[in-house]
Amino acid sequence: MDIRESYDSAAAAYAEHLFGELENKPLDRHLLNRFAEDTCGRGLVADLGCGPGHVAGYLHQKGVSVVGIDCSAKMVAVARNLNPEIDFRIEDMRNLNASDADFTGIILFYSIVHFDSLELLTVFREVRRVLAEGGLALVSFHAGDYIVHRDDLFGSPVSLDFHAHLPERVIEALQTVGFKVIEEIRREPYEGAEYPSRRCYLVARAVKILAD
16 A cells, blocks of 8 residues: 555545644644745645645635645545635646746645655655745654654554654755755644644745756
């Protein structure tokens, strides 16, 4: 069972448990508001690894033009049902259908969790390709250097490895492909509201890529 199949299996249960999670995460809301202020009215934003669409929905309520993208067809179906006013697409974030510089902003909210440190370059290189120069990326992840495997997710059978990442490695990967990290925020877990891991958020600006 791969990532897509795992989230197809867990889509309904995942949405039931996590669609309202932002209500209990004030810093997450604050950073999404900050992202919305920067991108609203400036073009299309992509929420990569959008899951049931709660982050895309939050940004939409703030006036952001947003599209949600996820590799799981069943998760996208759930997202469309919960957010009928938003466009959701079934795509792999490592190989997007978008043209170069199509987006003015990219959200990666815990969506790098299934990639190891070497795969981050592939993901971020594709993100940089579709993000216009000067565009903003907001990346959040579990901070650390460990892997947690799950065969069950909210009562649904899955086979998933969850990777925590060292912030300095994520920053290095972003810088390598053409981003300037302008803000770094860390916090302790919200007790009772989420998995008990430390969290890191990076705000990065797409900069001009110099020719070889």
